[in-house]
Amino acid sequence: MSNSTVSGNTTSHYLAATINVQSEIAKKVISENIPNKEIIYICGVDVAYRNNIAYCSAVLMNKNSMEVKESVNITLSVKHPYVPSFFMLRESEAIINILKPLKNRFDLLLIDGHGVLHPRRCGLASYIGVIIDSPTIGVAKSILCGSVNADHFIDVDGVISGFKMIKEKKKPIYISVGHKINLVNAIRIVKQLVKPEERIPEPLRLADIYSKALANSVP
DNA sequence: GCGACAG
DNA sequence: ATCTTGTCGC
Numbered sequence: 001m002s003n004s005t006v007s008g009n010t011t012s013h014y015l016a017a018t019i020n021v022q023s024e025i026a027k028k029v030i031s032e033n034i035p036n037k038e039i040i041y042i043c044g045v046d047v048a049y050r051n052n053i054a055y056c057s058a059v060l061m062n063k064n065s066m067e068v069k070e071s072v073n074i075t076l077s078v079k080h081p082y083v084p085s086f087f088m089l090r091e092s093e094a095i096i097n098i099l100k101p102l103k104n105r106f107d108l109l110l111i112d113g114h115g116v117l118h119p120r121r122c123g124l125a126s127y128i129g130v131i132i133d134s135p136t137i138g139v140a141k142s143i144l145c146g147s148v149n150a151d152h153f154i155d156v157d158g159v160i161s162g163f164k165m166i167k168e169k170k171k172p173i174y175i176s177v178g179h180k181i182n183l184v185n186a187i188r189i190v191k192q193l194v195k196p197e198e199r200i201p202e203p204l205r206l207a208d209i210y211s212k213a214l215a216n217s218v219p
Numbered sequence: 220g221c222g223a224c225a226g
Numbered sequence: 227a228t229c230t231t232g233t234c235g236c
Contacts, residue, residue: 124225
């Protein structure tokens with residue numbers, strides 16, 4: 001099997017092919033608010049892992065009332081290992097599939113991972129956004145690449161690609177455009193979804209709790 | 220070449 | 227992410 005080097009990792013050739021896929025998806029990412037209407041229903045998705053099984057939860061909330069409108073779970077087998085900058089291979093299938101059982105529509109999808117704040121501007125959130133043609137925001141708990149400016153914006157290859165959101169006494173979260181939204185709006189929306197004493201925007205925080213509970217409910 | 224590296 | 231004990235701080 002032929003190999004190549006990707007960011008220091010020796011990879012199988014399909015990962016090298018994935019670089020091309022990511023580059024093509026990146027060209028399709030739109031960093032503008034589309035559609036230009038009020039975003040009310042927001043869906044957050046997270047995945048927990050246990051014994052090579054992925055336990056996925058989606059939580060759909062009303063941004064204004066902060067009430068949960070709907071919540072669904074699915075379980076599926078994991079097909080790819082985790083490789084930095086190729087997280088989409090591991091987690092995208094679960095996310096694509098958990099949107100199917102949702103009965104209610106959403107205006108925006110919140111993803112646990114980066115959007116364009118990625119070496120090839122195609123993190124999980126951007127990949128999902130382009131694939132399902134829906135607005136998405138990437139929210140990650142640690143940074144993958146880029147340099148943080150004095151104003152907390154993050155530069156990747158000379159382009160402002162993300163924002164380091166800091167709440168006193170808490171670890172930061174990193175926000176970036178997934179698809180069909182601009183960075184300033186993404187920051188505003190995420191801020192609005194983080195409860196006073198919390199760190200993670202509510203739809204993602206709940207999805208994290210629910211997916212872990214689902215994973216632990218299986219003997 | 221070395222180190223860093225979403226979940 | 228997950229595994230996993232005690233320990234430090236408020």
